[in-house]
Ligand code: PEP
């Protein structure tokens with residue numbers, strides 16, 4: 065017998081998620097638990113995958129299985145699909161394994177036709193309601209299945225409203241809706257060349273196909289890419305008896321979270337609309353009321369809902385996002401799922417749930433996605449800034465953003481690609497706007513609630529978002545935004561504070577984030593389980609202090625070239641580079657020495673008691689010199705100016721000659737790293753002297769300094785041998801001069817394949833290895849780290865030639881093989897060799913997992929990623945323990 069592809073709700077359970085999708089599995093679980101779920105059945109994800117495998121043909125026998133399940137549903141409900149006197153109406157909804165809110169299609173009120181609508185009118189004694197349902201069905205089916213533009217239907221409704229002289233839908237009568245239906249049917253005939261399908265079984269078949277198809281619609285594909293959801297999972301389809309929230313003032317529909325998804329606070333949080341169907345809430349078309357008002361309007365229902373929501377949260381041991389409908393005073397639960405939440409809320413909920421005894425610490429650690437933590441570490445509005453608040457909306461997703469106003473998703477994407485920071489302003493946000501939301505710094509809408517889909521999406525992405533800001537009058541035609549007397553045009557600057565809902569005129573100053581109490585607690589738990597140490601890449605005292613505040617256990621990479629790039633130093637650095645004689649060069653170095661020493665003093669003080677790895681000069685020297693093109697322009701200008709200063713011209717021409725002499729075709733593979741130190745030992749000698757003089761100075765102040773000198777880009781052991789000698793000589797000199805004895809180590813970066821391949825030899829000369837995976841990725845793949853992303857890498861990832869961008873996520877199979885070989889060979893020579901990573905990968909969760917598995921001692925990343933790395937390291941340790 066072939067595999068079962070249709071499951072009645074009572075036949076499934078929560079464990080069957082991959083087959084039934086998240087929604088289907090939860091509906092099954094709730095049905096089993098005896099909750100008031102309207103009955104129905106789920107068509108499996110396997111059926112969807114089969115549909116695609118067969119070139120978009122339904123699998124054999126699937127329709128028979130659907131018919132059998134339908135017959136069972138008809139028995140359960142006592143109604144029949146297509147029965148003119150007692151019609152069963154169903155909803156047909158998508159339901160993927162990972163929730164993709166609003167990205168796929170839904171059809172409600174299926175089963176209505178010219179006959180059954182009359183039955184429904186009689187049965188309910190409410191013709192207005194019946195016709196309203198039918199027109200909604202034609203509209204949804206027309207849009208989703210028949211591909212007729214939504215606005216054509218809306219225009220018909222607008223025309224009828226206008227002819228009746230009314231503003232709102234509820235003011236239309238049964239006869240008005242009948243007229244709308246007749247016009248809708250005409251529209252369908254015109255647009256498709258066929259009448260609106262009257263056979264409910266045919267309606268169902270086509271709706272199922274449309275939901276399968278919606279797995280691959282544009283917004284679903286973009287959403288999956290963004291959230292790294294595999295494309296081959298497919299969606300399930302849930303067919304469920306309709307219950308109606310639009311049957312009068314004793315009916316309604318709503319969405320609620322068991323805790324606040326923005327702050328994590330433990331209060332029922334959500335919205336509802338009286339006399340409405342689900343899509344009115346979710347699509348953000350009408351701004352709903354807060355759930356607390358349900359307690360006043362339907363106290364019994366509110367109490368029952370509160371009990372059920374607590375039961376669901378305890379059952380799933382996680383915050384739930386629940387959709388419900390009240391039909392004539394009876395409560396139905398339509399869906400429950402783990403609620404999407406901001407990082408801030410994720411941390412608070414995880415920690416609170418441990419304290420409430422609902423989950424253990426380990427589960428809490430695994431509940432928070434390290435990637436999401438970037439959100440908490442986002443900047444916020446400086447509380448001391450003078451702000452011009454022009455409007456206030458719902459604080460849908462926290463964080464602050466400033467940028468230029470744009471009024472549609474396409475412009476948002478275009479401008480962002482051109483390097484502008486934009487704020488997307490829309491009357492309401494719909495799933496079609498997803499590419500604009502991705503491109504924008506933040507989103508602002510005049511309508512829609514906290515649970516409107518795009519608000520949910522913005523929260524998931526950690527983008528600041530304000531919804532339902534009704535003071536905004538948006539004129540999409542003129543591309544203008546009116547707030548009272550203020551007019552803001554496309555391109556004008558605006559700021560939003562998604563944490564308070566404040567809309568602010570112009571750009572506002574933003575400040576660095578701090579860690580909340582719950583976040584500190586979670587990270588302390590992470591520290592208890594992780595094996596990897598976490599250090600920071602920092603090259604000034606401010607960053608070093610920030611890193612320490614975030615829990616860094618040392619500096620893993622201090623790039624000394626950044627110290628050379630400060631405005632007042634560049635001329636001296638240029639003097640050093642352009643020197644014709646050793647004396648000239650030494651004179652420039654002598655000027656730089658005290659400056660470098662001061663830098664190190666500041667860093668050592670900030671890192672008192674912790675190790676600091678200082679890397680000697682690494683980039684090609686011409687990076688410090690003026691651009692050839694600019695020089696040429698300047699020289700031409702001087703030549704063409706009759707009374708130009710001749711000496712100035714000569715100086716510039718001289719400079720051009722030297723810049724040209726230093727030019728390299730492949731500077732990344734050229735005279736950089738330790739190659740500079742070998743050819744110009746006086747440069748490295750100055751740096752080492754500055755370091756050790758700084759060490760002796762701060763040691764005298766009582767600071768505990770642990771300097772580690774790191775030589776970059778070593779490819780042959782002899783390079784390191786030479787440089788080690790140089791460092792030791794200078795260290796010896798400084799110790800003699802100052803009388804302060806210094807303990808230090810000397811190590812190397814492993815960032816070219818030859819270093820990894822000969823790590824056993826290199827370890828003879830090294831006290832530690834730090835894998836520079838930025839360069840190691842560049843040199844292993846042979847992809848330029850400066851150009852590849854813009855030229856081809858993007859497409860490589862899109863076309864799945866590479867699974868990920870290897871400059872972001874470590875390529876474990878290739879580059880990673882060199883890393884583990886380097887570790888193994890190095891430890892063959894020195895079993896206690898300390899190993900770490902300081903490329904960008906040191907702050908990326910999957911790469912951190914690899915570092916843990918490979919047995920590195922530490923990862924080093926930018927200060928703002930230190931908390932993320934602490935959590936990711938803990939998760940790596942836990943997953944290793946559990947597997
Ligand atoms: C590296 O190459 O990974 C590294 C950390 O050094 P840089 O990025 O400075 O070249």
Ligand code: MG
Nearest residue numbers: 815836838839
């Ligand atoms: Mg490097």
